[in-house]
Amino acid sequence: MALLENLTNPELLSAVNTAVDSLDDKDSVALAQAASAGIARLEAVRFRALAQLNRHRDGARSVTQEVAFALLLVDNHAGAMVAAADALTTRLPRTLNLMDEGKLSGFSAMKVASATVWLSDEDARAVDAVLEDRLADKNPDQVRKAANHAANTIDPEGAGKRAEQHRDGRRLTVRHGETGVASIEVEDGPVEKVTAAYQRIDREARALRTGGETRTLDQLRADVALDLLLGGRGGTSERSEVFLYMDLFTYLGMNDAPAELAGHGTIPAALARHISAGENTVLRRIITDPPSGQVLDLGRDRYRPTAGLAEFVRVRDRECRRPGCHRPAQTCDLDHSLPWQHGGHTADTELIDLCRRDHRLKDEPGWNYRLSSDGTLTITTPTGQQHTSTPPPLHEPRPADEPPF
Template identity: 75%
Template sequence: MGEVNGSLDVLGDKGAVDVAVAASEGIARLEAVRFRAIAQLGRHRDGASSVVQEVAFALSVVDGHAGALVSVAEALTTRLPRTLGLMDRGVVDGFGARKVAAATSWLSDEDARAVDVLLEGRNSEQIRKAASHAASTVDRDGASRRTEHHRAGRRLVVRQGEVGVASIEVEDGPVEKVTAAYTRIDREARALKTGDEPRTLDQLRADVALDLLLGGQGGKRERCEVFLYMDLATYLGVNEDPAELAGHGHIPASLAREIAAGPDTVLRRIITDPLSGQVLDLGRDRYRPTAGVGEFVRVRDRECRRPGCHRVAQACDLDHVVPWQFGGHTNADELIDLCRRDHRLKDEPGWTYRLAPDGTLTVTTPTGQTYDSSPPPLHEPRVADEPPPF
């Protein structure tokens, strides 16, 4: 790598551009190889979910990205051979190929191939427009089907952002409802923008939208739960160790204390092993009923235990690692949290799950690859003779 970087230093501007172009063409060719390999895996495996999860594991990508790779690989190797050929020539990259696959997804195989023939190498936005135009040309009567297809794909998505922030988005919502919702949000935000209001209009729109979702703005507010993991020393301000918000990740100590000081906050004592940081027990000192095994397992695991899945444990299923019908026991040593999708995946052919005494979960995929998952410690392990931090 050092030799390559050194050789690039002597290039002029034109030489640098030539190298960038050559690298991009090489990447496109490698992406074509990757799509063919993924498509072959799909042909040899029953169950799309199993293939998606295997790809997510192997390539260390999130499930949504893995699903898109599997879908595009299938389209390129069956319906879009010309686009795949353009990738082999380095003319179209993987991003452009995904645009073509999306623009032709609602077409029949015959019409998709007809569109594929009409395309030529362009940048990704030109490819998207060209593919959409060609699809409309091939199937002039398909506007209703296209609209129905896109509206049927509506979904709500949460995206974790930088520390302490996240986004919630309605993707492909009905245009009339999205427009009406924005109009209401904007109207209420502008009504709050008085002379002494320090928030910007954008900030007010965001706050109004979240308040409406949570039942605010004069309506009955729903009781919502978030799970914040913070040690006592951080809560008391003795140190500034980061806390963890389930489903999001680490947040600064100052933000954690602000959340913990909320008027509706319920604090719960969690007992940990000081040497390992692992959860041992839940304290009973709170006004709600005492916790059962299920609550302990969810607090211990914090997220879905399938490696790479970050679905918060409180939204997951409790699952026996050893199936109940085969002698499994309903206790904390044999229960784990799995989101509904991964719960179903566990029962598909070729997938095996083993839980070691130390809590390490080992997942073996149908191709024999193994991946480990352990509950993260609640705090950094401490030396045996180290005094408490307060």
């Protein structure tokens, strides 16, 4: 449609990009500011579009997943954007107007929406009015503080309730970072418990700083925290199953092909060998199809008994099959791509791994899941958009007549 085509003018943008090289410092800063103002205006358009979609669906939870697909966002951020869009177009019109004027970024506007989420519509509008002349030229952290202060001022009696609701929303999250590292975080935990936990970790870390200790205090704190979570410091050590995919020649050090850790992604061969050399490591035999690299069979010699078909599907899929979701398959639900009541079969050709949230999404009206013979899963959303996922091969596909080495 013409409206979408006119939101940005490719010819004008190309001319601006060409002229950038000739700008002095002052003009470069001015251009960056102008671009930021333009982005804010476009973000206001995006919020209105998301709010319209949410209204049409009556706030159905599947809206978040469709937005995540369409805008290539992780689910949490997509959900926050949908919630902010609803608030900005109903309870916070002045904040949205600041975006229209290019004075407030979408990220900062989401801070206002988050700070006022517990308020009544009337109180939220009052905060919106108070903030109208206070947010321009403020960075996101300043906006957050101003919005929280205004909310507490408008509804001081509700401060305790808001704190309780925040504490009720506590959760544990894992964030995968660069190659081979990840972070674990207790979000919105009770401040007194978080503070006490940190003090214990810090105390034990400092006690380990003996003459021969080479780790920094930060490294010691991280190691102590993980040891405590795994029961390794004075408790019973827990064993957890982690899926590490690497070929035999990488394991033997004959090549340095990257390996893959389910839920995290690619890791260097040297790190994979280090992890696989740990105590209690269990080696598995997995047979693959040379032309495709896909799993054909699993070895059954293992320390623990297997659930056969269920384990095969989880090893094959590695992660939740919804595109963009990286929850490891061993924590997911096994589900029929074609529902059992509609003729589905309990076979590896029809079973897929879906995390609990995406399992529930599959049953929402308008969502359709189809698994092809080559393992490609096609998801059709209520708006007709199609998204596909295929289990990654365990090795690079090679011709069937090519020797293995």
